[in-house]
Amino acid sequence: MTPELARAGCQGTPPFHGETCEVGGLSLDQLWHCYKAAVSHLTIASADAGYRSVQDWHLHDGLITASSELSAADWAAWLDSPQSLLKAWQAEDWCHRTVYPLDMAWCLRFRCWEAHAENKHSHDFALDLSGDPTLVRQFADKVRELFRVDPQVKASSDWFIAAGHTATSPESLS
Numbered sequence: 001m002t003p004e005l006a007r008a009g010c011q012g013t014p015p016f017h018g019e020t021c022e023v024g025g026l027s028l029d030q031l032w033h034c035y036k037a038a039v040s041h042l043t044i045a046s047a048d049a050g051y052r053s054v055q056d057w058h059l060h061d062g063l064i065t066a067s068s069e070l071s072a073a074d075w076a077a078w079l080d081s082p083q084s085l086l087k088a089w090q091a092e093d094w095c096h097r098t099v100y101p102l103d104m105a106w107c108l109r110f111r112c113w114e115a116h117a118e119n120k121h122s123h124d125f126a127l128d129l130s131g132d133p134t135l136v137r138q139f140a141d142k143v144r145e146l147f148r149v150d151p152q153v154k155a156s157s158d159w160f161i162a163a164g165h166t167a168t169s170p171e172s173l174s
Helices: 003-011 028-045 072-077 082-089 133-147 156-162
Strands: 019-026 051-056 068-070 096-101 106-111 125-131 152-155
Touching (some): 019 133, 028 072, 028 082, 028 106, 028 125, 082 106, 125 133, 125 156, 133 152, 152 156
Antiparallel strands (some): 019 125, 019 152, 051 068, 051 096, 096 106, 106 125
16 A cells, blocks of 8 residues: 555545445456456556556555556556466565556555465455446446456445555554
């Protein structure tokens, strides 16, 4: 989590102003296909946007870190294979890899469980998308149609609180 994203979560501003769709219990292959669908959905919604990426340690240990620029070409390389996506994660349990556009209109995160990261048959992979309710619900509908799973969709404020993100107050992020 970056200071900007943590502040947005605490204050209910974009990308945490609308809803969050969470898809869990995925195999690595399912995560890869679902993530590709999300990226396709989001790049249409945010054409020509610059992107930022961060190893999101907020749920892991509360660490707030800086993001870095992510080129569209580098992001596209994550989609080459399930292993490419796993390589982009490079983290520990409860750590997410997060991508968001410069305008913070949405936030896409995925995570793996360390012990199962190399087991492509494990179902311990997940992703979530936060943003405008229309964008999020369109994605949730696409996930239902393509993958026959039922993603959880809830108000981002409810998701942010349930995920333990309120441990950091907006004042401490100034």
